[in-house]
Amino acid sequence: MKAIVLREHGGNDKLRLETEFPDPVAGPGEVVLRVGASSLNYHDVFTRRGMPGINLPFPVIIGLDVAGEIASVGPGVTDWQPGDRVLVDPIDRVNGGLVGETIHGGLAELCRVPEHQLIRLPEGVSYDEAAALPVAYGTALRMMNRVGQVAPGERVLILGASGGVGVCAVQLAKLAGAEVIACAGSAEKAERLRELGADHVILYTEEDFLTAIQQKFGKPARRRGAANRGGVDVVVNFTGGDTWVRSLRALRLGGRLLTCGATAGFDPKEDIRYIWTFELQIRGSNGWEREDLHELLDLVQRKRLRVLIDRKWPLAAGAQALASLENRQVTGKVLVGA
Incomplete structure (x- = not known):
């Protein structure tokens, strides 16, 4: 079969299209899918x-998210x-x-x-839609709804809003009844985020998001009381890096910072004074559950x-597809397939 194969770590040139990779054979309790679509995530990078x-x-054949039609059963x-x-839950629970990663993924024909990783697709849900869900949308749902408990009327600032997790987080916050402030890197991405429901968009290439938040909503104050609404209630930050401290400073008294990753750096500078002074909550969220x-x-x-x-x-352009994600040239999900 054809597959995008990784035989050693390195740059994007290490991903090679192989046309005679051995076809998988279903063993006991297994199935083989004819891949309809596979979506890429930063985890693949x-x-x-x-x-x-x-x-x-x-x-290794990369591609965590896979949807398709069962070709054979073991x-x-x-x-x-x-x-x-079917849709595949990428985690073997x-x-x-x-x-x-440890099991060959979706950038292949088969x-x-x-079988315990399979979820039946409802009518009307395409392979493309399904393949986009588990890693990005599943992570976003758990972070926003289960862990973050975003509520009606809250102000929610979402960094990295144009990526897979971000576009879902924007929609979930709106479904929860929140006021959404999304950060984007271009006017084109900003427009697409507005189409998804973002109430405000900050172009971080033109202005500092913390300055923009403080100008629009005021600076947080340490005093308690209903009149203290400076800042935002929730910041969604899965980038880390140099945005971390500014995210803390954007939060109101008692605000929540939600994180599910660190694509721009896992060891950012920290200033714990903001955490105890403003009684901030740092809530980590990891992955998703089957439900x-x-x-x-x-x-x-x-x-x-x-x-x-x-x-x-x-499929033949799988390496280029991953490069577009790595270089942050996308809005939403990047798919590979027939």
């Missing part, structure tokens, strides 16, 4: 580069049959492991997974949640 403490079983599989439309994916599929089926797809690349 880290997998290609190499991550401290994680040793991969090379060769011995003992009774609940699934060829032709079934029984045996451990992760699709696209993909083998254990989160079911909820997302339901939201998409009912047209409550839009899957924003930047572009779908052909």
